[in-house]
Amino acid sequence: MSDFSSLGLSDWLIQQCKQMGISKPTQVQENCMPPILEGRDCMGCAKTGSGKTAAFVLPVLQKLSEDPYGIFCLVLTPTRELAYQIAEQFRVLGKPMGLRDCIIVGGMDMITQALELSKKPHVVVATPGRLADHIRSSDTFSIKKIQFLILDEADRLLEQGCTDFTKDLEVILAAVPAKRQTLLFSATLTDTLQELKGIAMNRPFFWESKSEVRTVEELDQRYILTPEKVKDAYLVHLIQKFQDEHDDWSIMIFTNTCKNCQILTMMMQKFNFPTISLHSMMKQKQRFANLAKFKSSVFKILIATDVASRGLDIPTVQVVINHNTPGLPKIYIHRVGRTARAGRHGVSITLVTQYDIHLVHSIEGQIQAKLKEYPVEEKEVLKILTQVNVARRECEITWRQRERLNWRR
Numbered sequence: 001m002s003d004f005s006s007l008g009l010s011d012w013l014i015q016q017c018k019q020m021g022i023s024k025p026t027q028v029q030e031n032c033m034p035p036i037l038e039g040r041d042c043m044g045c046a047k048t049g050s051g052k053t054a055a056f057v058l059p060v061l062q063k064l065s066e067d068p069y070g071i072f073c074l075v076l077t078p079t080r081e082l083a084y085q086i087a088e089q090f091r092v093l094g095k096p097m098g099l100r101d102c103i104i105v106g107g108m109d110m111i112t113q114a115l116e117l118s119k120k121p122h123v124v125v126a127t128p129g130r131l132a133d134h135i136r137s138s139d140t141f142s143i144k145k146i147q148f149l150i151l152d153e154a155d156r157l158l159e160q161g162c163t164d165f166t167k168d169l170e171v172i173l174a175a176v177p178a179k180r181q182t183l184l185f186s187a188t189l190t191d192t193l194q195e196l197k198g199i200a201m202n203r204p205f206f207w208e209s210k211s212e213v214r215t216v217e218e219l220d221q222r223y224i225l226t227p228e229k230v231k232d233a234y235l236v237h238l239i240q241k242f243q244d245e246h247d248d249w250s251i252m253i254f255t256n257t258c259k260n261c262q263i264l265t266m267m268m269q270k271f272n273f274p275t276i277s278l279h280s281m282m283k284q285k286q287r288f289a290n291l292a293k294f295k296s297s298v299f300k301i302l303i304a305t306d307v308a309s310r311g312l313d314i315p316t317v318q319v320v321i322n323h324n325t326p327g328l329p330k331i332y333i334h335r336v337g338r339t340a341r342a343g344r345h346g347v348s349i350t351l352v353t354q355y356d357i358h359l360v361h362s363i364e365g366q367i368q369a370k371l372k373e374y375p376v377e378e379k380e381v382l383k384i385l386t387q388v389n390v391a392r393r394e395c396e397i398t399w400r401q402r403e404r405l406n407w408r409r
């Protein structure tokens with residue numbers, strides 16, 4: 001395995017990496033950094049938690065330090081929390097060169113952002129919607145001279161999901177120079193390869209980790225087959241067990257809607273579990289505050305929608321529970337990738353009803369691995385079933401009352 005200096009990285013950056021506990025390059029870094037430093041476009045597809053962020057942050061910082069100006073690099077990413085996380089890596093690694101960054105995301109003050117953009121930061125990290133709004137409404141900044149355009153979670157940015165970025169991307173692509181280096185990264189690039197090649201125009205260097213299994217080896221992937229009505233009781237039982245058996249624990253629970261996310265959070269709080277939520281119907285400040293409380297282990301359980309399924313790097317997460325079976329294997333890969341990161345071990349448990357079995361087969365087909373059954377003492381679950389179902393009904397009533405009040409306001 002090479003070291004960072006043989007890949008062409010400067011001493012000051014190697015020192016910065018050491019301070020962050022990064023001493024040897026991961027595979028994606030080893031393979032993608034040299035072509036990026038040579039000036040090539042790059043598409044990197046590597047497993048979750050394998051260090052893709054540093055694979056683009058480090059070469060950009062090296063190039064930027066050779067000829068610093070603003071705005072030098074634009075990073076696009078699908079969620080606001082990820083934008084903050086990426087900017088943080090730039091800030092920590094780029095500290096010795098006095099890096100100036102700026103974060104442009106929705107839900108935050110537009111005027112403050114416009115002012116920051118006009119001060120020509122070296123690096124702008126943005127979600128597409130808000131950046132496109134700035135481009136449409138302001139002429140006090142320009143991204144016409146950027147050297148690097150980076151699409152993190154690139155396949156998600158091109159997907160036409162519930163948040164469709166394609167119109168905003170068109171606006172942004174029209175505002176950046178044709179002569180630039182384009183870097184595209186994700187754990188799941190393959191579906192969108194052709195469209196992505198169109199964005200990285202100059203014969204991009206393509207690197208994909210060579211491994212049949214698309215999830216990391218350190219991840220123990222489990223399922224529990226349960227009737228819909230018993231799902232919540234399994235969830236409470238699992239959490240109680242982790243709480244009883246571990247001193248230092250942290251769990252992410254994924255569910256499919258904001259409503260479910262809110263109701264499950266209320267339920268877990270009723271059982272006195274230290275729970276907090278993250279979904280797109282929350283105010284942005286609350287989203288950041290909740291994530292910070294979870295990251296610092298003030299709260300041990302984060303219940304989230306797929307707004308938190310990609311990219312978030314929280315090393316303490318040991319367990320991911322899928323309260324619903326994801327409809328797409330890709331979503332499964334990103335969700336379970338919130339644990340077992342950077343060589344650590346982790347467990348994922350997917351709650352599966354009889355109607356979801358075909359989804360599990362499709363997930364297993366894509367990840368090239370079989371999920372194993374998670375052993376549970378059913379008797380223990382049945383003991384709490386009535387109590388859990390009563391708690392759900394109460395929480396649903398409270399939720400409806402709150403919703404009605406919100407409508408009237």
Ligand SMILES: Nc1ncnc2c1ncn2[C@@H]1O[C@H](COP(=O)(O)OP(=O)(O)OP(=O)(O)O)[C@@H](O)[C@H]1O
Nearest residue numbers: 022024025026048049050051052053187311313342
């Ligand atoms: N060379 C390295 N050695 C050790 N740790 C590293 C190295 N490079 C990065 N890391 C750490 O690994 C963790 C995961 O990295 P990162 O968030 O970049 O993963 P990723 O590949 O982008 O994952 P995802 O697909 O989930 O977004 C981070 O905490 C990061 O600091």
